[in-house]
Amino acid sequence: MDASIKPFHLQIPDAQLADLRRRLEMVRWPEAATAPGWTQGVPLAAAKALHAHWLERYDWRRCEAQLNACGQFQTEIDGLNIHFLHVRSRHEGALPLLLTHGWPGSVVEFLKIVKPLTDPESHGGEARDAFHLVIPSLPGYGFSDKPAAAGWGVERIAAAWIELMRRLGYSRYVAQGGDWGSAVTSAMATAAPPELAGIHLNMVLAFPDAEDMASLTQAEQQGLADMARFTETGSAYSALQGTRPQTLGYGLTDSPVGQAMWIYEKFAEWCDNGDEPGSVLSFDDMLDNIMLYWLPGTAASSGRLYWESLRSFSAGPLDLPVACSIFPKELMRPSRRFAARKYSNLIHWGEPAAGGHFAAFEQPEIFVTEIRAAFRQLPA
Secondary structure, eight states, rough: OOOEEEEEEOOOOOOHOOOOOHHHTTTTOOOSSSSTTTTTOHHHHHHHHHHHHHHHOOOHHHHHHHHHHOEEEEEEEETTEEEEEEEEEEEETTEEEEEEOTTOOOOOGGGHHHHHHGGGGGGTTOOOGEEEEEEOOOOTTTTTTTOOOSSOOOOHHHHHHHHHHHHHSSSEEEEEEEEEEHHHHHHHHOOOTEEEEEEEOOOOOOOOHHHTTOOOHHHHHHHHHHHHHHHHTOOOOHHHHOOHHHHHHHHHOHHHHHHHHHHHHHHHHHHSSOOOOTTOOHHHHHHHHHHHHTTTHHHHHHHHHHHGGGGGSOOOOOOEEEEEETTTTTTTOOOOHHHHHTTTEOOOOOOOOSOOTTTTHHHHHHHHHHHHHTTTSSOO
């Protein structure tokens, strides 16, 4: 295995972008839904609006330049080339922070927080708030390699991330994640490498016991009701990717509109947007992220993580320092007392006023405030 770290310069061939345009121009639309709003999925008018922006106004080269400006790299770990952003702060004493995305996210989710975290003094913080950032693409996502054989579940990814941080020379660091990033970060904490000083999660899986159920607060009742509603009406994507990712992949890999709407629906439903999709994340924001699925053709390989690890998503009790931020539109919103039983060293519990499942993408300033508050609790 080649353990070297190689610069990665992203430059999608013009021919690939021309192929995308041709496919967008040849789109074949279904009829409109027979129920109002988003109850049957992305409404036809909303789909056409996103499509029109993609075809007529969207500029991929802008996003490509932004990613290249961050500093992109690849390194081979356990047989796969792992793509990652590595952005060092000018403050040499900055705390290294590993950020892990989930589905249907990507490293794009974190672009808005790169400068505030690496250069806090220019963004309302202090030098002590500086972080060096490592932002990898999950295997089978973005520009990381796609596993060619089964076995790349969250525990193996966690081991790869631990190796990545050692390879980068970080002897003490922290880690953060939401969605699958939460599962991977928790698996890292379970492995407890000596270099890992603490973690932050913005998707927390912690459940009430029988005693809790007898004395639920109003907020706890609402959180459980919302989770039950999501399970009943909003989780079909998870069951499909967890059982038939290959079949799903044919259609999404062949149709850019199909791939886009598969993801657009989640941005619309999981963001804290006041039922106005596009009010928090712009079309450019969403398409930047969608392009990291379309260009490398990762519909099947990204969905396959559900097949690998859906039944082992939630880690067990953790003794490592854990910080949690529960955003008001998150899919799962446990109370602090549920989480405190699972995390014996709970160093921070935040309940921000705004934000949803894609917290760093939707509310970068609030997310940065939570990260700063969380890791200030660690001993120097």
